Amino acid sequence: MSLNDQIRMLDEGIAGVRKLIPEMPADAALCRVLLLISESMQAEFQRKLSPHKLNDSEFRTLITLFSRPDGTSTPGELCVFTSLGVTNMTRIADALVKRGLITRGASVEDRRRVVMQITPAGKRFVQKMLPTMFPRLKIIFDGFTDTDRRNLNRLLRKLANNLSQLEHEAGDRP
Amino acid sequence: MSLNDQIRMLDEGIAGVRKLIPEMPADAALCRVLLLISESMQAEFQRKLSPHKLNDSEFRTLITLFSRPDGTSTPGELCVFTSLGVTNMTRIADALVKRGLITRGASVEDRRRVVMQITPAGKRFVQKMLPTMFPRLKIIFDGFTDTDRRNLNRLLRKLANNLSQLEHEAGDRP
DNA sequence: ATCATTTATTTCACCAGTGGAATATGCACC
DNA sequence: GGTGCATATTCCACTGGTGAAATAAATGAT
Numbered sequence: 236m237s238l239n240d241q242i243r244m245l246d247e248g249i250a251g252v253r254k255l256i257p258e259m260p261a262d263a264a265l266c267r268v269l270l271l272i273s274e275s276m277q278a279e280f281q282r283k284l285s286p287h288k289l290n291d292s293e294f295r296t297l298i299t300l301f302s303r304p305d306g307t308s309t310p311g312e313l314c315v316f317t318s319l320g321v322t323n324m325t326r327i328a329d330a331l332v333k334r335g336l337i338t339r340g341a342s343v344e345d346r347r348r349v350v351m352q353i354t355p356a357g358k359r360f361v362q363k364m365l366p367t368m369f370p371r372l373k374i375i376f377d378g379f380t381d382t383d384r385r386n387l388n389r390l391l392r393k394l395a396n397n398l399s400q401l402e403h404e405a406g407d408r409p
Numbered sequence: 410m411s412l413n414d415q416i417r418m419l420d421e422g423i424a425g426v427r428k429l430i431p432e433m434p435a436d437a438a439l440c441r442v443l444l445l446i447s448e449s450m451q452a453e454f455q456r457k458l459s460p461h462k463l464n465d466s467e468f469r470t471l472i473t474l475f476s477r478p479d480g481t482s483t484p485g486e487l488c489v490f491t492s493l494g495v496t497n498m499t500r501i502a503d504a505l506v507k508r509g510l511i512t513r514g515a516s517v518e519d520r521r522r523v524v525m526q527i528t529p530a531g532k533r534f535v536q537k538m539l540p541t542m543f544p545r546l547k548i549i550f551d552g553f554t555d556t557d558r559r560n561l562n563r564l565l566r567k568l569a570n571n572l573s574q575l576e577h578e579a580g581d582r583p
Numbered sequence: 584a585t586c587a588t589t590t591a592t593t594t595c596a597c598c599a600g601t602g603g604a605a606t607a608t609g610c611a612c613c
Numbered sequence: 614g615g616t617g618c619a620t621a622t623t624c625c626a627c628t629g630g631t632g633a634a635a636t637a638a639a640t641g642a643t
Contacts, residue, residue, distance in 0.1 A: 482593095483590085483591090484590080484591065485589090485590065485591080495590085495591070495592090496592085496593085496594095498591090499591070499592055499593080519589090519590085520589065521589060521590045521591070522589095522591085523590080523591060523592095
């Protein structure tokens with residue numbers, strides 16, 4: 236069943252619900268569509284990753300290191316960026332070290348810290364790996380004008396901003 | 410760390426990568442932002458759900474039944490809609506039956522089939538539950554004009570369409 | 584009437600991530 | 614120089630979901 240089909244089903248479902256709960260905002264559909272799309276995108280990337288025996292978290296931490304001018308970071312820092320637990324990060328680092336994509340050693344200025352650094356092999360891997368995703372990216376944004384891109388960007392960031400507000404008043408007080 | 414902060418980090422990361430791989434399409438950032446937002450949304454809904462001891466799959470299944478005029482469906486059908494495995498669906502049905510939100514029985518016209526039907530209690534639950542999400546929904550789309558909504562809708566569906574193409578040519582042939 | 588197919592369930596082994604608790608180390612402050 | 618805090622690792626139990634295989638029951642076709 237394709238994503239389009241799923242969205243059709245979704246539309247029907249929402250229509251059914253609105254018959255029983257007419258107050259439901261139409262934005263609910265927008266939300267669900269966005270969620271469906273992101274699942275599909277995620278799956279798309281994962282599909283590219285899995286032949287290399289990397290999962291998304293591992294790849295993202297690798298990319299993060301790659302993006303740094305010095306190619307280094309610490310587990311704690313990476314946890315903040317990726318919002319993964321520190322327990323997890325240890326496991327991810329283990330995996331990347333085992334594959335020779337990063338090194339792990341004690342920091343010189345603060346020896347409590349561990350510094351993770353991408354290796355030349357890791358850099359080469361990213362350099363080869365990333366471009367294989369570009370064609371899919373092109374397809375995903377096929378038919379988008381520059382205005383479309385600007386609009387989508389603007390609207391997504393607006394959403395992000397609103398969501399940040401929500402997080403802020405987190406404490407579900409009764 | 411708020412979603413806004415994460416997006417700021419993301420932008421920096423992408424900028425770092427583009428220094429090393431200038432061919433990377435700018436759309437990559439758009440993708441990542443979308444993924445971040447959807448994670449945050451998902452978390453937002455889950456937060457509303459968890460006090461009721463329901464996870465997203467269970468809730469979606471329940472809603473799907475709710476949206477049906479007759480309030481029924483079968484495990485196989487629901488699997489197609491939700492793209493969950495049939496193994497999973499059995500477990501989800503177990504949970505919902507145990508909570509008295511649905512019933513499960515053999516179909517009369519084809520007794521291989523199991524029909525799941527939402528109970529009055531299940532309907533009541535949805536009627537009470539869903540509206541508690543509306544205020545968050547309002548906040549999420551705060552400041553959106555009708556044009557914004559139409560645009561977002563249009564662009565998301567365009568994305569969905571392109572992603573459907575991708576799925577179609579799935580077979581990662583070398 | 585038999586046989587292949589469909590539908591659902593059960594069991595199993597697995598993956599990926601969460602969160603708590605205990606531990607080891609090292610820094611920094613007083 | 615000892616105490617308190619920060620950082621990372623390890624271990625554990627848990628959540629949710631995947632996919633394979635075996636089983637059971639019912640259907641439909643020949």
